[in-house]
Amino acid sequence: MAEGVERPRPSREGAIRLSQALRGQKSYAHRFRAAYVLLALLFWGAVGTGTILLTRDSGHPAQEHWSVWKPSSAGLAGAAQIAARVATGYRLDDAQHSPLGLVSARAVDSKRLAAFEVGSGDGYKELHAKHTLLYVFCGFGRTSCALPGQPTQARSRLLRREALELTLYTFKYVHGFDSVLAVLPPAPKTPKQQSVLLFRAGDLKSELSRPLALTLSIRHPVSPSQLPRLEALTVERLTEPHWFNAQGRALTDGTPVMVLEPVVN
Secondary structure, three states, X not given: XXXXXXXXXXXXXXXXXXXXXXXXXXXXXXXXXXXXXXXXXXXXXXXXXXXXXXXXXXXXXXXXXXXXXXXXXXXXXXXXXXXXXXXXXEEOOOOOOOEOOEEEEEEOOOOOOOEEEEEEOOEEEEEEOOOEEEEEEEOOOOOOOOOOOOOOHHHHHHHHHHHHHHHHHHHHHOOOOOEEEEEOOOEOOEOOOEEEEEEEOOXXXXXXXXXXXXXXXXXXXXXXXXXXXXXXXXXXXXXXHHEEEEEEEXXXXXXXXXXXXXXXX
16 A cells, blocks of 8 residues: 655755855845755755655655555456455464465355345444445365464454455455455354455545555564554554444345444454
8 A cells, every 4th residue: 555756955065165155245135045045955955855755664656656566457357466465465373474364356246135234233224235346255274264273353453454455455446346345254163153344435535545555554474463553553443343243134025135233342
């Protein structure tokens, strides 16, 4: 997640020579004008330096590029490139630093999923599932794509960070989809219990308007233990409202829907 404009910067020696030249002027008007020019040059030099530092710190040319990498294809093919690229950047905390898992991309088939029912026992809101891009996570555990080892809160947070990164890339570069559904790996002991993240177009508007590195600053590869507190808080803030326990059911007319109830930590 064109170069920044670099203003001319005077050297320190040039500034000293200009200051010495000013002392030789007898006219107060000339002194005032020359001092103003000197201050202006120093100001624009500082602005130029700040622009360069901003560009270097973010890893992206200021204002122009949202991310260093972007998919070369459009539509579902572009989503598949995003899935393959992002998945390689997430690792386990084991001795081998193994990959967290695989991710596949596909479009939701409306015959298999027509709508989402989002809410709780107090009431549900129906959202259409048409034009939804599906990312399915699959770990290398022995049961139903589960991740190996013991589930932890840090690992759950990292999975949600990965889902967030997939979603940001999708909304930025892949057209034709107005929602993203990320299906996370099940826990080994409860393989039938599924948790998902559902993002709709507009949910991440602020994050899409600034470089990706300002939202997800830690570079790949990243493992659960490597996520610093500040970024962990960012992941929690951006994903918790979109994190659900999911189960499928059919309406009385046979319409397939997915019921989404908020995950309670």
